[in-house]
Amino acid sequence: MSDADHEMVLQSQNGDTTAFxxxxxxxxxxxxxxxxxxxxxxxxxxxLAQETFIxxxxxxxxxxxxxxxxxxxxxxxxxACLNWRRDEARRYRAQSRCAEEMLVEPTPNEFPGTESESAxxxxxxxxxxxAKQRAAIVLTIYDGLNHAEAAKILGCSETTVSWRVFAAKRxxxxxxxxxxxxxxxxxxxxxxxx
Amino acid sequence: xxxxxxxxxLKSVSVPERxxxxxESFPSQVRVQLRPAFAEQRQKPFLPRLAWGGGIxxxxxxxxxxxxxxxxxxxxxxxxxQKQLAELPHxxxxxxxxxxxxxxxxxxx
Numbered sequence: 001m002s003d004a005d006h007e008m009v010l011q012s013q014n015g016d017t018t019a020f021x022x023x024x025x026x027x028x029x030x031x032x033x034x035x036x037x038x039x040x041x042x043x044x045x046x047x048l049a050q051e052t053f054i055x056x057x058x059x060x061x062x063x064x065x066x067x068x069x070x071x072x073x074x075x076x077x078x079x080a081c082l083n084w085r086r087d088e089a090r091r092y093r094a095q096s097r098c099a100e101e102m103l104v105e106p107t108p109n110e111f112p113g114t115e116s117e118s119a120x121x122x123x124x125x126x127x128x129x130x131a132k133q134r135a136a137i138v139l140t141i142y143d144g145l146n147h148a149e150a151a152k153i154l155g156c157s158e159t160t161v162s163w164r165v166f167a168a169k170r171x172x173x174x175x176x177x178x179x180x181x182x183x184x185x186x187x188x189x190x191x192x193x194x
Numbered sequence: 195x196x197x198x199x200x201x202x203x204l205k206s207v208s209v210p211e212r213x214x215x216x217x218e219s220f221p222s223q224v225r226v227q228l229r230p231a232f233a234e235q236r237q238k239p240f241l242p243r244l245a246w247g248g249g250i251x252x253x254x255x256x257x258x259x260x261x262x263x264x265x266x267x268x269x270x271x272x273x274x275x276q277k278q279l280a281e282l283p284h285x286x287x288x289x290x291x292x293x294x295x296x297x298x299x300x301x302x303x
Contacts (some may be wrong), residue, residue, distance in 0.1 A: 017225050017228045018225075019225075020228060021221045021222065021225045022221075024221040024224050024225070025217075025221045026221070028217060028220050028221065029217070032209070032212070033209045036209050036210065037207075042210055049220075050220075050223065050227070051223055053224045054224065054227055054228065057228050070240070073288070074295070111211060116206065118203060118206055119203075119206040119207045119208070121203075122203045122204050122207050122244070123207045126204065126207070137204070141201055141204055142204070169197065169200060171198055172204070173195045173200055173296070176195065176200070176203060177195055
């Protein structure tokens with residue numbers, strides 16, 4: 001943890017919301033990127049980023065100052081996203097019949113951060129992964145964490161992370177290889193929630 | 195597809211850009227929501243602690259007044275039984291327990 005973060009954490013633990021606002025400013029882009037990659041939606045990513053910081057403030061009294069603040073924050077964000085996926089899965093099940101009937105095709109604006117067709121396909125494939133596998137991919141590939149660091153954030157063993165990364169890569173390769181074929185199928189059939 | 199190709203493809207997905215105003219206003223938006231959260235946080239801890247403390251105190255009282263005397267009596271009765279058994283090994287004995295404690299009857303062989 002940087003000295004600046006350390007001081008701000010200390011003040012936040014004493015209830016100083018101005019100090020916590022500085023912490024939010026320092027880490028907001030990192031958390032937004034994570035929540036966007038986990039949800040594929042700007043609106044949900046913003047809500048989850050906000051939820052992450054509110055939870056972090058509520059729990060900051062339990063933060064061990066010797067730990068890295070960004071890792072701790074990451075852990076809160078990942079778990080918020082995983083819970084969001086569960087809620088989303090419940091909503092999905094309720095609406096699945098309707099979605100299947102409508103045979104909704106993905107629109108070009110669905111993932112507004114992507115520029116090319118290839119990137120859009122990659123984002124779609126990422127969203128089709130089970131949430132825990134997606135979290136492993138986001139942490140290890142996008143954020144460049146090693147498996148031990150990712151395991152710490154996800155609250156599981158290093159072996160579990162390695163397995164999730166392996167399984168996720170296998171699925172992504174399969175999906176991206178046959179993406180042109182899968183695009184012809186209704187979108188609702190291709191989602192997988194865990 | 196190799197791992198390298200897959201990672202390159204995944205990394206081609208960029209996070210959408212947000213306007214500068216968004217980044218400037220986001221921390222204060224969070225801060226506005228922290229005030230009620232912090233007030234709740236300061237009020238909350240007392241009640242659960244009180245409930246846990248009261249519950250543990252009641253459990254200790256129950257153990258001291260009910261369970262411990264019952265265990266103690268059972269141990270005493272067991273010792274008496276062992277003692278009498280050792281003293282009168284060849285007699286027919288009947289042991290009884292009532293509100294006055296342990297009794298035994300001895301019969302000639």
